[in-house]
Amino acid sequence: MVPVVAKRSFSDTFLKSLKPRESRYTCYETDNRFQGFMVEVLPSRTLSFRYRYKLNGKREKATIGNYPGMSLTMARERYREMVSAVQRGISPAAQKRQLIAGSSTARTFESLAVDWIRDDLRPANKNARQDETYITRDILPVLGKLAPADIDRSAIWKCIETARARGHGQAARRVQSVVKRVFDYAISRGDVSLNPASSINPRHIAPAGSRERILKPEELRVVFNEDDDRQYTNHILWILDFLRSIPGAALFDASQRVLF
Structure with a gap:
């Protein structure tokens, strides 16, 4: 069992003050809004954000990401997404294990988008060409080769900025909408449990047209x-x-x- 040596309110200053020891140890966030949110400090100097939760009567632990490669703000956002998944009866830890076990054949966002276009977009829309254009022009060059579970908000923002750089605010909003719908489709299939696009507010991209x-x-x-x-x-x-x-x-x- 990993020893707990501190319960503190997390900040960048606090995280940077954590020093490695001979064996790993854990610090928990004391803010009640982040129950189960913690950071493990490894002898290798790695700081790893994790989420400990209870699902179906069993305690589980899921890795969120490593600091400072993943910021505290992003880790908290991922934590909230995992909490939402657990509330829906989905185990983030089990999904992570499945992704690792099948990493050699893991699907990419591009293959997921192709299935979404075929199964969802085209059957429900007589004119799906515009959304397909956003996928091929703005989204796949950034996300195409990535595994869906490895995509975070910062990667999606790169797609959004590509459209916004052309001076098309409404197109940038649409790019976010398309990515969100692809992830909604993936969640319904059981491919992923989190939707990183759902936490991006369209108003932060451009005013409504x-x-x-x-x-x-x-x-x-x-x-x-x-x-x-x-x-x-x-x-x-x-x-x-x-x-x-x-x-x-x-x-x-x-x-x-x-x-x-």
């Missing part, structure tokens, strides 16, 4: 049959009913006065 849309004259002529007054009236009534169902919708005249 406006959905305001003004019909062009030629589009109005398609909507309205000018040769049939009755058909014209029916279309007007349909549009008014439709507008009532949209929160914040408004109808303006040519002088930009609100009619509805």
